[in-house]
Amino acid sequence: MNPALQIDGLTVRYRTRQAEVTALRDVHLGVAAGEVLAVVGESGSGKSTLLASLLGLLPTGTGVEGTVTVQDFDPVAATAKEAARWRFQQVGYVPQLTQRSLVPVLTVAEHFRQFGSGGDWRSQAVRSLTDLGLRAPETVLRRHPHELSGGMAQRVCIALATFAGKPLLVADEPTSGLDPLVTVRVADLLLESRRRTGSSLVLVTHNLRLARRMSTRIAVFRSGVLVEHGPAAAVLEDPLHPYTRSLIAAVPEPGRRLVLPEAGSDLTGTALVEKEPGHYVAEETVGAGR
Numbered sequence: 001m002n003p004a005l006q007i008d009g010l011t012v013r014y015r016t017r018q019a020e021v022t023a024l025r026d027v028h029l030g031v032a033a034g035e036v037l038a039v040v041g042e043s044g045s046g047k048s049t050l051l052a053s054l055l056g057l058l059p060t061g062t063g064v065e066g067t068v069t070v071q072d073f074d075p076v077a078a079t080a081k082e083a084a085r086w087r088f089q090q091v092g093y094v095p096q097l098t099q100r101s102l103v104p105v106l107t108v109a110e111h112f113r114q115f116g117s118g119g120d121w122r123s124q125a126v127r128s129l130t131d132l133g134l135r136a137p138e139t140v141l142r143r144h145p146h147e148l149s150g151g152m153a154q155r156v157c158i159a160l161a162t163f164a165g166k167p168l169l170v171a172d173e174p175t176s177g178l179d180p181l182v183t184v185r186v187a188d189l190l191l192e193s194r195r196r197t198g199s200s201l202v203l204v205t206h207n208l209r210l211a212r213r214m215s216t217r218i219a220v221f222r223s224g225v226l227v228e229h230g231p232a233a234a235v236l237e238d239p240l241h242p243y244t245r246s247l248i249a250a251v252p253e254p255g256r257r258l259v260l261p262e263a264g265s266d267l268t269g270t271a272l273v274e275k276e277p278g279h280y281v282a283e284e285t286v287g288a289g290r
């Protein structure tokens with residue numbers, strides 16, 4: 001099977017006034033058509049930079065070495081205009097800050113109309129929004145972005161990304177902040193859309209349970225280095241790298257009570273209880289140091 005996505009020797013350096021930050025170092029990664037790749041790693045490990053490279057969204061002036069090919073297109077070498085046109089035609093994208101990615105002067109319906117072909121875009125949009133647990137989809141369609149809550153905007157963006165059946169779906173933390181039932185709906189909708197269209201899906205997530213539920217392959221990043229990459233079951237059941245093992249060990253068993261240990265964290269001393277797989281709620285404050 002041809003790779004839908006191929007990255008060879010990718011190094012990305014951001015240049016700021018104060019310093020140069022190497023966000024990715026010599027990354028080699030391939031994803032076949034129809035696969036679901038979960039990109040995991042701690043904050044600052046380079047996950048969003050990887051997505052920006054795949055989407056042709058790196059800031060101007062960023063230093064890039066190596067090659068990226070996504071379905072015969074090179075998003076890193078393309079101009080901003082070429083990359084924008086390609087994304088519109090080929091990519092369904094769920095960004096991390098969903099509310100900012102909607103156009104303030106357009107209603108939700110007008111967002112859908114841009115991607116819809118034929119007359120049934122409205123019923124398709126209503127179906128997607130209903131599948132994502134929005135109770136009054138017709139009302140949501142009439143609203144402007146500022147009239148949506150954060151969770152609503154997130155689900156609108158997910159519905160838009162899957163709407164047109166593009167060959168590549170890219171989602172940056174699509175379920176962060178959503179409740180457990182909606183998380184499951186989002187996962188199901190993304191997977192259903194992938195099944196229907198045969199698209200490939202690249203998913204950035206901190207949630208290893210979500211990665212396990214959704215992905216066929218997992219790529220583990222640490223400090224810009226791809227430390228482990230392979231079939232999801234192999235990486236999660238038999239991790240080779242100590243960092244992957246520590247990520248997996250940090251996921252508590254369902255129902256277990258967890259007291260966050262990191263010194264300096266706002267949540268230090270907060271007990272979390274897993275109410276649903278992969279979803280933790282603050283149960284009580286137990287005092288730092290316990």
Ligand SMILES: Nc1ncnc2c1ncn2[C@@H]1O[C@H](COP(=O)(O)OP(=O)(O)OP(=O)(O)O)[C@@H](O)[C@H]1O
Pocket residue numbers: 014015016021022023041042043044045046047048049050059
């Ligand atoms: N535009 C930028 N200019 C300078 N440095 C940046 C820029 N974007 C990211 N970085 C730095 O590059 C590194 C990788 O950041 P990146 O956002 O890719 O990580 P991440 O794994 O997605 O983190 P998070 O999970 O917190 O979103 C970090 O050190 C970050 O501070």
